Amino acid sequence: MRIAILGGTRFIGRAVVERLTAEGHTLLVVHRGDHEPDGQPGQPGQPGQPGQPGQPGQGGSAAVEHAHLDRHDGAALAAALTPFDPGALVDISGMNAAAADAALGAVGPSVKLIALSSVDAYRAYDGVHSDRTTDSLPLTEESPLRERRFVDGPQYENLEMEERYLPRGATVLRLGAVYGEHDYQKRFEFVLRRVRAGRRRIPVGSGQFLFSRVYVGDVAAAVSKALDGDFPGAFNITEPSTAPYRLFAEQILAAAGAEDTELVRVRDDLLPEDLALTGALTQHLLVDSSKARDVLGWAPADPAATLRTAVRWHLANPPADGSDDFSADDELLGVKTG
Template identity: 30%
Template sequence: MSHALVIGGTRFIGRHTVEEFLAHDYDVTIFNRGTHDNPFADDDRVEHIQGDRTDDTDLQTASLAARPDVVVDCVAYKPAEVERATEVFSDVDAYVYISSGDAYGREEIPKREGETPMRPCTPEQAEDDTGETYGNRKAEGDRKVFAAAENGVNAMSVRPCIVYGPHDYTERMDYWLDRVDSHDRILVPGDGQNVWHRAYVEDVASALRVVAEEGEAGEVYNVGDRRLVTLDEMLRLMADAMDTEVELVHAGERELAAGGLAPEDFILYRDYPHVLDTNKLAGLGWESTPLDEAMAQTVAEHRESDRDGSEHDPGRDAEERVLDVLDTLA
């Protein structure tokens, strides 16, 4: 395999995926609508085909123009898009679909490929565009991959959990990074021991390449940090990477209510642990980045960016009210 076509390829996971394949001596073509800045515009190693992946003619044109050995599909959000892509790219050496840990339909620890049930998906959900059906649509996309594999297509899925790292436009991690960088006292919902499995973006990119090279048709592979950390541990990793110290102040539901807040108002908080088993992927030779190294890279790029996670901010004034109540009770 020598030529990779990345559908998407300019923002977050796609951007790192392009860099991963380039680092392993692939020729790379990106295929997207061109609505976002292209970080590879001046890189003569990366070709760009502009088009809409939901347009059958554009997708077919991209296939004929690029003639890829590997296709990584970063922006398939509806099952029909996966089905069409596996038809158009049926002859490639590997088609890898980015699914999601949200495709799992039952809360259990850990969630395992082929064991933990997947979410159902109704015809109405398959055509929906809201966040409420995201996991349903990703699960149905996996089923399209399985069906394609049964028909002889070398199609596989990769299921990341929450992805973090440089160039994360979702700004989920940026909220907490900004808090640690800007304040000495950080309000933490609950006891700080909740666990929401996360995946460093460069590890997701390497997983996509490893699965393309070593994976089996019709299989799905979870990807996430091999060592999980609690919310408290994540914040201390941030503080270490920033060479600072912070006081983590825990607040339960009653204390948070003093500021009109609830635990769910804080991004990356999850009451029930979300943990993916990554042994299957590790069995292909994949490894994850040490957490301190991953956080150091995340912090460095965050500080260079203008992202502060403000869209996820429950309000510092409200947090201060809760901190005042806790000080009074101390």
């Protein structure tokens, strides 16, 4: 299939491109050119070196082509997509109404649409941010959506994006907390930065917060499944079981070979910012993904194995901006808690 990918070079997009390329699809990756993954097909020096959008790459027929443009520029996007003639469009970077409108205006009604959203669409996500208990669990595709908008900033509103895509018959994938290789949100760093520094004791809070997760490779697998048929509507994409945050921290330590590191219970209100999710939160984000398993036929890989894979990658690729300041930890670990 000829598939246009909007935003295919960072984290989730990178995994989707790798998966669909391995499956033999022909891809046009549309991005600004700010992030060029080393070794990605279609980049200079790789098989399928890019030519002009919609034309074979230099040196032979290309599996992956790249178009560098601002996806919000509807005319430029249409000019890139029209000659490529995609059978499907996968929107990974559509974060608001303007982005969605530009994408939908650039393709015809026969193009299969898949858009990546988030469980932040649910009212429970606002509950987390506003310190309220709003919803019963688990969250399903029928759970109430947020009424308050732009809780994560003026550029980010998945509800706007969904409101454009769903009426067009799109498959919308609502992702849990995505982890894995190349994760720029650094979801494991609350533990791993301390492991790298040889810290033997880590302060944690009550550790009962539930936030359903999913491995980045399993997100790519869900996109692949959605391309296999006609699946209009929203689907939650999360692992079927969720470890509370203290257990999650213990699992990361075990995967890092640091099982003897002690997690020391301290008062939730004293936790450093990067350990806040180990404290008490009033609303959990426990998400049911049975619809995706039943309808799409999607199933995640073994979470224990993917966690180990992700932890190994992050240990080998520490963030350049990682902090070595543990003064807040040291102060807390001197506080008597019982």
